[in-house]
Amino acid sequence: xxxxxxxxxxxxxxxxxxxxxxxxxxxxxxxxxxxxxxxxxxxxxxxxxxxxxxxxxxxxxxxxxxxxxxxxxxxxxxxxxxxxxxxxxxxxxxxxxxxxxxxxxxxxxxxxxxxxxxxxxxxxxxxxxxxxxxxxxxxxxxxxxxxxxxxxxxxxxxxxxxxxxxxxxxxxxxxxxxxxxxxxxxxxxxxxxxxxxxxxxxxxxxxxxxxxx
Numbered sequence: 001x002x003x004x005x006x007x008x009x010x011x012x013x014x015x016x017x018x019x020x021x022x023x024x025x026x027x028x029x030x031x032x033x034x035x036x037x038x039x040x041x042x043x044x045x046x047x048x049x050x051x052x053x054x055x056x057x058x059x060x061x062x063x064x065x066x067x068x069x070x071x072x073x074x075x076x077x078x079x080x081x082x083x084x085x086x087x088x089x090x091x092x093x094x095x096x097x098x099x100x101x102x103x104x105x106x107x108x109x110x111x112x113x114x115x116x117x118x119x120x121x122x123x124x125x126x127x128x129x130x131x132x133x134x135x136x137x138x139x140x141x142x143x144x145x146x147x148x149x150x151x152x153x154x155x156x157x158x159x160x161x162x163x164x165x166x167x168x169x170x171x172x173x174x175x176x177x178x179x180x181x182x183x184x185x186x187x188x189x190x191x192x193x194x195x196x197x198x199x200x201x202x203x204x205x206x207x208x209x210x211x212x213x
Contacts, residue, residue, distance in 0.1 A: 007048035021110035030140040052198035061189035086134040093150035142210035
């Protein structure tokens with residue numbers, strides 16, 4: 001029996017409330033287009049936004065300055081080399097539009113379990129032996145859902161995202177799930193689509209058996 005109602009029928013962005021962060025619950029949630037987004041002073045809400053933000057790879061826009069940064073950067077990129085360090089750095093990263101972080105210790109523990117089970121993945125950016133940027137997210141059955149990113153040197157998180165997109169393209173992926181719009185995603189050409197269309201796209205990829213990692 002499903003832990004979640006059908007998000008297509010949800011009147012708003014929140015489709016469920018509950019504090020279960022088990023691997024099984026998280027796996028089902030992401031595969032149904034749902035993700036947890038903790039908010040202070042209320043039980044854990046689970047979202048499936050009515051307007052979903054995606055980057056369609058054939059619409060990806062990389063500005064001139066970022067292209068230059070990509071060419072001149074003396075950086076090394078990796079996948080799943082240090083998931084724990086990436087999620088902890090994301091939790092510690094200051095957010096100009098937030099008072100704190102939603103990546104609390106229970107979230108770190110839950111997604112670390114999901115990483116060990118094979119669904120959560122990270123991209124690392126290294127300057128020598130120093131971790132200077134990265135991101136993490138979830139493989140929702142052939143669709144990568146981005147969760148958070150950080151940088152300690154200019155453009156490191158953006159370059160991590162471009163590295164991820166290039167990797168996903170080599171595996172046959174056509175789009176990236178960004179969940180909600182941010183200025184950075186908008187600059188890369190992200191667009192918002194209706195929830196129903198996103199769920200159709202997600203189901204189509206899952207049925208294809210695409211593997212990302």
